Amino acid sequence: MDNTGRQDGQPLEDASPRNSRRRFSSSDKIYRFLLTACAALIIVVVLAMIAVIGQGSWLSIKEFGFGFLFGQTWDPIKGEFGALPFIYGTVVSSVIAVVIAAPLSIGVAVFLVEQAPRSLARPIAFLVEMLAAIPSVVYGLWAIFVLAPFLRQVVFPPLQASLGWLPFFKGTPTGIGMFTGGLILAIMITPIITAVVRDILEAVPVTQREAALALGATKWETSRIVLANAASGIAGAVILGLGRAIGETMAVTMIIGNRPQISASLFDPAYTIASVIANEFTEATGDLYLSALVEMGLILFVVTFIVTALAKLLILSVGRKTQHTA
Amino acid sequence: MLSGRTKFALSFLCLVLLINPSCFSGRRGKGDAIKIQGAGSTFINPLMQKWVSEYGNLYSNVRIDYQSIGSGGGIKQIKERTIQFGASDAPMSDADLKSAPGEIIHIPVILGAVVLTYNLEGVDRPLRFSPDTIADIFLGKITRWDDERLLADNPGTSLPSEPLTVVHRSDGSGTSAIFTNYLSKTSPEWKEKVGEGTSPSFPVGLGGKGNEGVTGQVKQTPNTIGYVELAYALKNKMPVAEIKNRSGNYIVPGFATVTNAAAETINETPEHLRVSITDAAGENAYPISSYVYVLIYKDQPDEVVGQTLVDFLTWGINDGQRFGESLYYSPLPQEMVKRASAKIALISHDGRSLRTQ
Numbered sequence: 001m002d003n004t005g006r007q008d009g010q011p012l013e014d015a016s017p018r019n020s021r022r023r024f025s026s027s028d029k030i031y032r033f034l035l036t037a038c039a040a041l042i043i044v045v046v047l048a049m050i051a052v053i054g055q056g057s058w059l060s061i062k063e064f065g066f067g068f069l070f071g072q073t074w075d076p077i078k079g080e081f082g083a084l085p086f087i088y089g090t091v092v093s094s095v096i097a098v099v100i101a102a103p104l105s106i107g108v109a110v111f112l113v114e115q116a117p118r119s120l121a122r123p124i125a126f127l128v129e130m131l132a133a134i135p136s137v138v139y140g141l142w143a144i145f146v147l148a149p150f151l152r153q154v155v156f157p158p159l160q161a162s163l164g165w166l167p168f169f170k171g172t173p174t175g176i177g178m179f180t181g182g183l184i185l186a187i188m189i190t191p192i193i194t195a196v197v198r199d200i201l202e203a204v205p206v207t208q209r210e211a212a213l214a215l216g217a218t219k220w221e222t223s224r225i226v227l228a229n230a231a232s233g234i235a236g237a238v239i240l241g242l243g244r245a246i247g248e249t250m251a252v253t254m255i256i257g258n259r260p261q262i263s264a265s266l267f268d269p270a271y272t273i274a275s276v277i278a279n280e281f282t283e284a285t286g287d288l289y290l291s292a293l294v295e296m297g298l299i300l301f302v303v304t305f306i307v308t309a310l311a312k313l314l315i316l317s318v319g320r321k322t323q324h325t326a
Numbered sequence: 327m328l329s330g331r332t333k334f335a336l337s338f339l340c341l342v343l344l345i346n347p348s349c350f351s352g353r354r355g356k357g358d359a360i361k362i363q364g365a366g367s368t369f370i371n372p373l374m375q376k377w378v379s380e381y382g383n384l385y386s387n388v389r390i391d392y393q394s395i396g397s398g399g400g401i402k403q404i405k406e407r408t409i410q411f412g413a414s415d416a417p418m419s420d421a422d423l424k425s426a427p428g429e430i431i432h433i434p435v436i437l438g439a440v441v442l443t444y445n446l447e448g449v450d451r452p453l454r455f456s457p458d459t460i461a462d463i464f465l466g467k468i469t470r471w472d473d474e475r476l477l478a479d480n481p482g483t484s485l486p487s488e489p490l491t492v493v494h495r496s497d498g499s500g501t502s503a504i505f506t507n508y509l510s511k512t513s514p515e516w517k518e519k520v521g522e523g524t525s526p527s528f529p530v531g532l533g534g535k536g537n538e539g540v541t542g543q544v545k546q547t548p549n550t551i552g553y554v555e556l557a558y559a560l561k562n563k564m565p566v567a568e569i570k571n572r573s574g575n576y577i578v579p580g581f582a583t584v585t586n587a588a589a590e591t592i593n594e595t596p597e598h599l600r601v602s603i604t605d606a607a608g609e610n611a612y613p614i615s616s617y618v619y620v621l622i623y624k625d626q627p628d629e630v631v632g633q634t635l636v637d638f639l640t641w642g643i644n645d646g647q648r649f650g651e652s653l654y655y656s657p658l659p660q661e662m663v664k665r666a667s668a669k670i671a672l673i674s675h676d677g678r679s680l681r682t683q
Contacts, residue, residue, distance in 0.1 A: 075527035076498075077520070144542045152547070172489050174547050176532050254542075258496030258533025269532050275496075279535060282396035283498025283524040285422070 050301070057295035059287055068295060074260045076280070081292040083299055085260035089178070089270035090303060093252065094245040096182025096266075097189055098311075101245075102238050104186070105193035106227070112194075113201040114209075114223050125198065132191035140254030143184045148175035148255060151183075156267065167264040174257075179266035181256035185248055189241035196237035200230045235315035239308055246304050249274040273300045358387075360634050365393040366400020366413035368536075369438055369500055369555060370618045374413065376649045377642055384641075388634055397500045398524060404430065404621050410631055412621035415500025416507070416524075417600035429624040431673070432600050433666050434617040435642050437656040439584045440505045441614070442567035443559045444551040445544050446471065448486060452578065454479045456570040457605070457613070461513035463551060464492060465520075466530035471549060479570075486549070493543045493552030496533025498524040504616045505553050508604035553614075556584075557654035571613040572605055579612045584656035587611035592661045599669060615656075622673065629675040636673050636680045643667065 060068065064081065071082015108128065112121045152175030163169045204226050212222040227234070249272075257269020258279065273296050284290045364374070371394035378390045395403070397414035404412035405426045417432055442455060455463075459475045462468045468475060471485045495502045506522040520526050532550075534540035537558040544552045545564060556579050559566050568576040577583050590608030595601045605613050620639060626632025643666050647657040658666065671681045 073527070076525040077523040077527065141542075144539075144546055149546055172491065174491055174532065174550075176543060176547065253496070253535050254539060258535070259531070271533075279497040279533075280525050281498075283398035283500075285398045285401065285524070 053294055053298045053301065057291055057298050059291035060295040063288060064292075068292070069299070072260075072262065074276070076284070076286075076289050079286075079288060081289075083273070083296060085262050086271050086273045086276055086296065087299065087303060088262045089181075089256065089260075090246055090272040090274070090300070091307065093178060093182045093185060093256065093270065093272060094242060094307070096179070097185030097245040098238060098242050100183065100186035101190045101193055101241055105190045105237075105241070106197055106234065108190070108194045109197035109201055110223055110227070112198050114219065114226070125195075128191045128194050128198075130191075132195060136188065136248060136250040137254075139184055139188055140251035143180060143251060143255040147184060148180055151175050151180055160267075168266050171263075171265045171267045173267040174269075176255055176257045176269060177265075177267050178256065178263075178270040181252050181270065181272075182266075184251050184255055185245045188248060188251060189245050192244060193237045193241040196240060197230075197234050200233035200237065201226060203233075204230055232316065235312065238315060239311050242311055243304060243308060246307060247274055247300070249278045253278055273297075273303065359389045360387055360630055362388070362390045362411070362631060362634060362638070363393075363409045364390065364400075364411040364413065364620075365395050365403050365409045366621070367397045367415050367500055367618060368394040369397075369415050370394075370413050370436065370655075372557075372653050373436060373650060373655055376653065377638075377646050380646070380649065381638055381641060385637075388638070390638065396498065397503075398498060400621065404623075407623075410622075411635060414619050414621060415616060416503045417602075417617075417619055418621065430621050431624050431669055432598065432619045432621060433639055433643070433669050434599055434658060434662055435620050435639070435666070436618050436647070436650055437584050437588055437615060437658060438504075438618055439556040439579045439612055439615045439656065440501055440508075440553050441556050441559050441579045442551060442553055442569065443541070443544055443564045444567065445546075445548055446486065446565075447548065449483060449565075451483065452565060452568050453483070454568045454570065454576045457509075457512035460569070461509050461516045463490065464494070464509065464528065464530070465513075465516060466492070488549045491547060491550045492528070492531030493534055493540050493547075493550050494526075494528045494531050495536070495540055495553075497535050497539075499536075500524065500616075501537065501553065501555055502526055504604060504614060507602055507616075508614045511602075511605040556580075560654055569613055571611055572607045573609050573611075575609060577610065577612045579614075581651060581656045583610055583612035584615045585659055587613070587615035588617065588656075588662055589659035592659060592665075595662075595665070599665065617658075618655075624672055624674065626673060626675045626680065629680070632673060632675045632680045636670055639670050640667065643670075 060081065064071065068081065068083055069087070070084050071080070072084050073080045073082050074085070075081075112125055116124065152173055156173035156175070160169050160173060208229065209222050209226060212225050217225070252272055253275040256272060256275065258271050258275060259269035260271045260276070261268065263270070277293055277296055277300075281293055284293055371392070374392045374394075378392055381390065382388060392413075397416060400409075400412035400414050401418055401422060403409045405422070407427060413435075415438065418430065423430060442460065444453065446453070456479050459468065459479055462475065469490055470487065471490050472487045476485055503522060503524045506516075506520065506526045509520070510517040510522040520529065532543060534543045534552070537554045540552045540554050541558045541562050541564065544550045545562060556566070566579055568578050571577050586608060587603050587606040590611045591601070591603050591606045601617070603615050603617065606615065622635060622639070626635070643658060643663050647663075650657055671679060673680050
C-alpha cells in the first residue's frame with residue numbers, strides 16, 4: 001500500500017511560539033515558573049514516594065533479601081513472607097485483561113470514528129466515557145452478583161467440558177478466581193483505552209483517509225492505514241490501560257479469591273499485590289509484617305515499571321513492522 | 327540553584343498552612359464542645375456509632391468521633407496516643423502493652439460471636455458441627471459435603487455429594503482472630519499448622535474481603551461454607567450452624583448463648599479482664615464468642631476529656647447495652663458489668679480517680 005499521503009495533513013506553520021515571544025517578560029517569568037513548578041512537583045512526589053516506601057520496607061529487605069521475591073509462603077502468624085504468588089497474580093490477571101480489552105477497545109474506537117453515523121457515535125462515545133466513571137467497588141459488586149454466577153453457570157461448564165484437558169481449565173470452577181479477576185479488569189480498562197484510541201484516531205488527518213479512498217482502498221484497508229499511522233498513540237493507550245489493570249485494587253480483591261498460590265488453572269483463586277496491601281494493611285501488627293507489606297508496594301512499583309517498559313518495547317516493535325509493511 | 331523561586335514556593339506553602347484554621351489548636355473555653363477521638367474495631371462500629379449519636383443527644387456538648395480502621399489500627403493509634411480511646415476484638419498482647427507509653431486498661435463493653443454459615447441446597451434444618459469437623463474442613467481434610475464425619479454430626483440429614491468450598495476472610499480481622507483462637511484451642515493440628523491471628527494463612531479456600539465479602543461469596547456460590555459475625559448471617563437471612571460445645575451440646579448462636587459463654591467463664595476471668603472466652607465450658611455456652619474491648623490509658627492527661635470518657639464508658643456498659651440487641655450484639659453478663667465498672671473507676675487524672683459522680 002502506498003503511504004505518500006502521510007505528510008500532506010500538516011499545514012505549514014512558520015509562526016512558532018518562540019518566535020512570537022513578546023516583551024512582557026515578568027508575566028512570562030511567572031508563567032514559566034508555574035509550569036516548571038508543576039512539572040517539578042511530579043518528580044518530587046515520585047521521589048518522595050520511593051524514599052518513603054524504600055525506608056518503610058528496609059526492615060523486610062534486610063531480613064529476607066532477594067529471597068522475598070521468590071518465596072511462596074505468606075504466613076503473617078509465623079512471620080514468613082514471600083512475594084512470588086502475588087507477582088504472578090498481578091502480572092497474569094493484567095495480561096488477561098489487556099489481551100481481552102485491547103482488541104475490543106480498538107474495535108470500538110475504529111467503529112466510532114470510521115464507521116458509525118454521527119447520531120450513533122455520540123451516544124456510544126458518551127456511554128463509554130460514563131463506564132470509565134463507575135467506581136471500582138461497584139464493578140466488584142457487579143462481578144460478585146452477576147458476572148461470577150454467570151460464568152460459573154453458563155460459560156465455565158462447556159469450557160471445561162471441551163477444553164478441560166488443558167491445565168488452564170482444571171479444578172472446581174466456583175466463578176471466583178483468576179479468570180473472573182482478569183475479565184473484570186478487562187471490562188474496567190476498556191473504556192479508558194477506547195476513549196484514548198478514539199481521540200487519537202480522530203486526530204489522524206482526514207486527508208489521509210481521502211487519499212486512501214481516492215486510490216481505491218476499501219474501508220478495511222483505509223482503517224488499516226489509519227491504525228498503522230496511529231500505532232504509537234494506540235500503544236500509549238494500551239499501556240495506560242495496562243497500568244490501571246496492574247494497580248487496580250478493589251474490584252479484583254472482591255472477585256479473585258485472595259489465595260496466594262501459583263496455579264496454572266484460570267479457575268483457581270489467585271492474589272494480587274495491590275489486593276494484599278489493601279486487605280492486610282489495616283490489621284498488620286508487628287514491624288516485620290508491616291515492612292513486608294510496604295515492600296510489596298515497592299515491588300508493585302518495580303513490576304509496573306518493568307511491565308510497562310516491556311509493553312512499550314513490544315508494541316513499538318510491532319508498530320514499526322506494520323508501518324513497514326503498510 | 328536555589329534562587330528566589332524556591333523561596334517563593336516555600337512562603338506560599340507557609341501561607342497555605344497559616345490560612346488553614348485546623349493548624350491552630352487553641353485552648354478550650356467554657357461551654358465549648360468536648361471533642362474525643364476513638365478508633366479501632368470494625369466489628370463494634372455499628373454499635374459505637376449508635377452510642378456516639380445517642381450519647382450526643384443526651385449531652386450536646388460532647389462530640390465523640392469513632393473511626394472503624396480495624397482493631398490492629400486501633401491498637402497502633404492508642405499506643406501512639408493519637409486517639410483518646412481504641413477498640414479491639416481481641417485483647418492486646420503482653421508485648422504490645424509493654425511497649426505502650428503508659429498503662430492501658432481493657433474495658434469489655436459488649437459481646438460478639440462468630441458463626442458458620444453455608445450455602446447448601448436441599449437442607450432445611452440447621453447443620454450441626456463438632457469442633458474436630460470444623461478444624462478438618464478448614465484444614466482442607468474434608469472436601470465433600472457427604473463426608474462421614476459430617477454425616478455423623480447430622481444423622482437423618484441427607485447431604486449432597488458435592489465438593490465443599492471453604493470461604494474465609496482475606497483481610498486482617500478480629501473475626502479471623504476469634505475463629506482461629508477457637509480452632510487452636512480445639513485442634514492441636516490447627517494450632518501447629520496454622521495458629522491464631524488476624525491474618526491466618528488458610529490451607530484451602532477462597533478469600534472474601536470483609537464480613538460482607540464472605541457473606542456475598544457464600545450466598546452466591548453453591549456448596550460453600552464460611553465464617554462471619556453473627557450479625558451478618560442474621561441480617562442476610564443465611565443459615566447458621568449449631569456448634570458442639572465443651573459440654574457436648576449443640577448450641578445455636580444467639581444473645582442468650584453468647585452471654586452465657588461470658589457468664590460461665592466469669593470465675594476464671596483474671597483481674598485484668600483480658601480473656602478469651604472461646605470454647606467455654608457450660609451447658610449453654612456458645613463456643614465461638616468474644617468480648618469487644620475499649621482500650622484506654624489509666625492516667626488521663628486532660629481532666630475534662632478523661633471525665634467525659636469515664637462517663638461515656640459507664641453509660642455504655644449500663645444504659646448503652648440495650649442498643650446492642652437490635653444490632654445483633656449480645657449484652658455483657660451482670661457480673662461483668664460490675665467488674666468493668668470497677669476497672670473504669672481506676673481511670674484517673676493526676677492521681678485522682680475520675681469515677682462518675
